[in-house]
Amino acid sequence: SFGTPANHSESHYPQHGTVVNLPRSGRPTKITPRAQHRLIQEFTKDPTTTSKELQASLASVNVSVHDSIRKRLDKNGLHGRVPRQKTLLSKKNIKAHIIFARKHLDDPQGIWENTLWTDETKVELFGRCVSHYIWRKSNSAFQKKNIIQTVKYGDGSVMV
Structure with missing residues (x-):
């Protein structure tokens, strides 16, 4: 009215x-x-x-x-969330990843079905890493400020 x-x-x-x-x-x-x-x-x-x-x-x-x-x-x-972890990459490694991806962009699906994919995990020998907590909006988990970067080496752990 x-x-x-x-x-x-x-x-x-x-x-x-x-x-x-x-x-x-x-x-x-x-x-x-x-x-x-x-x-x-x-x-x-x-x-x-x-x-x-x-x-x-x-x-x-x-x-x-x-x-x-x-x-x-x-x-x-x-909302409060546990941040994603991402391995810290050097500029050289990032460039190599992009070159590899562009080189194999048009490869047929069959090539990747015959590829053996491996992964690694870090086992802490003395307790566990300190847990972090962040505040972020939905669908922003992979923004650079919402990621905690990790390294592949350090004391008291074994890579498997």
């Missing part, structure tokens, strides 16, 4: 006789839209930021939040 704001439903005015926001149940949010925007920016810039670090960052602008950080991130499409 004419004269009512677009974000109000059609039945709001006839039911209550006003277009003013009415009191809601529950505790109002402590985080301002500006602080929420800063929160999202921080995690988008560095997905490995912990919620404790972010609480300290928000405290510097006089915003104290507790568990609502996770809720805010979730509402904005950022």
Whole structure:
């Protein structure tokens, strides 16, 4: 109807006789839209930021939040995930991979059916690697900032 704001439903005015926001149940949010925007920016810039670090960052602008950080991130499409791991490749190896792929791009399917594919795994001898946690949006698992790069050598492990 004419004269009512677009974000109000059609039945709001006839039911209550006003277009003013009415009191809601529950505790109002402590985080301002500006602080929420800063929160999202921080995690988008560095997905490995912990919620404790972010609480300290928000405290510097006089915003104290507790568990609502996770809720805010979730509402904005950022979910906590274990990051993908990818072997660290040198520029020379990346170039060699691309050359190999382009060379064999048009090979028939039968060649690859007769190829023996092998894989390797790293077995930790003394405990396991430290687990990491990141905040990312859906379908962004393989973006460079959301991947933890690994190396093929180190102490206390066996490659099989």
